[in-house]
Amino acid sequence: MTLLQWRDDFRVGIDEVDHEHQELIGLINDLHAALGTERAGERVEEFLGEIFARISAHFALEEKVMQARRYDESAGHKADHERLLDDLRDLMDAQAEGSQLDDEAFSARLGAWFGRHFQTQDARLHRFLVR
DSSP: OOOOOOOGOOOOHHHHHHHHHHHHHHHHHHHHHHTTTTHHHHHHHHHHHHHHHHEEEEEEHHHHHHHHTTTHHHHHHHHHHHHHHHHHHHHHHHHHHHHHOOOOHHHHHHHHHHHHHIIIIIIIHHHHHHH
């Protein structure tokens, strides 16, 4: 089952950002699928590390665009980015300490965050960039 599905209303209007959004959704869906396999424990830390690295790099790109365009809501947008990164760090720490990642809780949390972020923060950014 796919956790997140790319939709055109997720577009912010910057090809590089939109492409990265699509790649991140694919990576998250790969982790979601891997969590349901027998070898999930072996792959979770690797996937979480990859997701964290890619999301961090993506957020840096978005924040660079917001700064360059003098986006008036960049502080709130960046704070939302930091909340997700903090959540991912907590998950990575727990996994490293031997806790098992709860597939349903992880999926619900990440799916909700991305859906909300795309539809609120990124939608506002898109409206700002196309005016």
